[in-house]
Amino acid sequence: MPEPPWRTPRKDVTRRSLSRETIVDAALGVLRADGIDGVSMRRVASELGTGPASLYAHVAHKDELLELLFDEVAAEIPLPEPDPARWREQVTQLWMDSRAAMQRYRDIARVALGSVPLGPSSMRLAEVTMVLLRMGGVPDQAVAWAVDVVGLYVSASAVEGAIVEDRKAGEGQDPAHYYRQVATYFASLPPERFPTFVGLLPLLAKGDADERFRFGLDLLVGGLAALAEES
Amino acid sequence: MPEPPWRTPRKDVTRRSLSRETIVDAALGVLRADGIDGVSMRRVASELGTGPASLYAHVAHKDELLELLFDEVAAEIPLPEPDPARWREQVTQLWMDSRAAMQRYRDIARVALGSVPLGPSSMRLAEVTMVLLRMGGVPDQAVAWAVDVVGLYVSASAVEGAIVEDRKAGEGQDPAHYYRQVATYFASLPPERFPTFVGLLPLLAKGDADERFRFGLDLLVGGLAALAEES
DNA sequence: TTCGGTTCACGAACGCCGTTCGCTCCCCGC
DNA sequence: GCGGGGAGCGAACGGCGTTCGTGAACCGAA
Numbered sequence A, B: 001m002p003e004p005p006w007r008t009p010r011k012d013v014t015r016r017s018l019s020r021e022t023i024v025d026a027a028l029g030v031l032r033a034d035g036i037d038g039v040s041m042r043r044v045a046s047e048l049g050t051g052p053a054s055l056y057a058h059v060a061h062k063d064e065l066l067e068l069l070f071d072e073v074a075a076e077i078p079l080p081e082p083d084p085a086r087w088r089e090q091v092t093q094l095w096m097d098s099r100a101a102m103q104r105y106r107d108i109a110r111v112a113l114g115s116v117p118l119g120p121s122s123m124r125l126a127e128v129t130m131v132l133l134r135m136g137g138v139p140d141q142a143v144a145w146a147v148d149v150v151g152l153y154v155s156a157s158a159v160e161g162a163i164v165e166d167r168k169a170g171e172g173q174d175p176a177h178y179y180r181q182v183a184t185y186f187a188s189l190p191p192e193r194f195p196t197f198v199g200l201l202p203l204l205a206k207g208d209a210d211e212r213f214r215f216g217l218d219l220l221v222g223g224l225a226a227l228a229e230e231s
Numbered sequence C: 001t002t003c004g005g006t007t008c009a010c011g012a013a014c015g016c017c018g019t020t021c022g023c024t025c026c027c028c029g030c
Numbered sequence D: 001g002c003g004g005g006g007a008g009c010g011a012a013c014g015g016c017g018t019t020c021g022t023g024a025a026c027c028g029a030a
Helices: A020-034 A041-047 A052-059 A063-074 A084-104 A109-113 A121-136 A140-169 A175-186 A195-199 A201-205 A209-230 B020-034 B041-047 B052-056 B063-073 B084-104 B110-113 B119-133 B140-169 B177-185 B197-200 B201-206 B209-230
Strands: none
Touching: A020 A041, A020 A063, A041 A052, A041 A063, A063 A084, A063 A109, A063 A121, A084 A121, A084 A140, A084 A209, A109 A140, A109 B140, A121 A140, A121 B197, A140 A175, A140 A209, A140 B110, A140 B140, A140 B201, A140 B209, A175 A201, A195 A201, A195 B119, A201 B140, A209 B140, A209 B209, B020 B041, B020 B063, B041 B052, B041 B063, B052 B084, B063 B084, B063 B110, B084 B119, B084 B140, B084 B209, B110 B140, B110 B197, B119 B197, B140 B177, B140 B209, B197 B201
């Protein structure tokens, strides 16, 4: 039913429609579609049919929005019911799940590396991690530091994964193109200057991102287990 | 000696004055002064008395400039003369030196996490790392993956260090202000929801950045050494 | 020595960005 | 019924990376 033309047109959008929640939801959508660089105040606002200024009533600045976003992702990480007999398996799984959750949201991990995550879900994650490690007999000081160290490793790995994923999809259409480029570069290296590197080339490319992540994770968890035993 | 006013004024800057080297030098200066966010094409150009367009004759885009910058920093990392008897000590030192070099240039480490460093100095670093690990008897596949994993950890730790450093210096003048803020937040956490976290609070704050970095590094190197022995 | 071509320098502009200002208008409590 | 506070938002500020087109400087050939 069209309005008579002499009526002053009213916005059909219900007023008071914005909220932290709707904003974060919209931002999550943009994040999934275009990655963290796509998440601009303007873009999120236009997704909600408004301008960037409107967001500032609900969010102090972009960084705050990004932290809310990260915590939303952290909320998706499944937390285990701590079982003393399987602590090692459980921490490993928890951290693999953390990385997987970040990977699902492109390069959201960059947020974690650009600030100390202090949201409720991030804190719960830290709490559960500590419980598991303590249960395994890891010394308290090591527990405290391990949360930090492993968080760093998991986030960094997720960031790297997102970059490679983007590079594969970027500009060209052939996902293998990026690998071929790097492989060509490596193959062109002077063997007399980089003998070991060139010698290990086939092994460098081996394994997918998950395997390589798992390798580092096992080193860290193994080290923590060793600390637990010697104490 | 002033010019007669009827002469068309000439630029007193010698033409052909720009080069990759002068640009990278200027950018390094900005980096030290204002961190990576201060390094904009405009800022670097104005440091050289010109406009941003002039840089594009020597550098394809900003990312390329940042990679050149990173490699310059990597060149400052002292490389050891490999000694089989001291391989473990030497890798540890090498990685601590890597982190220190990045720390000297604020948040340059963000560049390493935002791309795979392939510059000559970065490659030399990888080569030497591999030589040391192989010398220690670490299995080849582990050597190949370890370069990646440890690089991630070192860079991530440097990024985190730079953030904390910036937060300490940021806006307020009191460096302790930031710590007090975080401590207050932690102290306000409900102990019934985060019992372990709150219980370990004193230990979380313990140790400076170097000690905490060293902790994670020892976990990784220890894990690699264990792999070396069992093979 | 002159002349053409190539290369570098660079002013101006395009289309983004985060954030602020100030105005309008709605909703809630009185 | 009404006043005040807060949400919504158009416009603007100052910054960004990058491109385009113009012009000056240099170099080799004629």
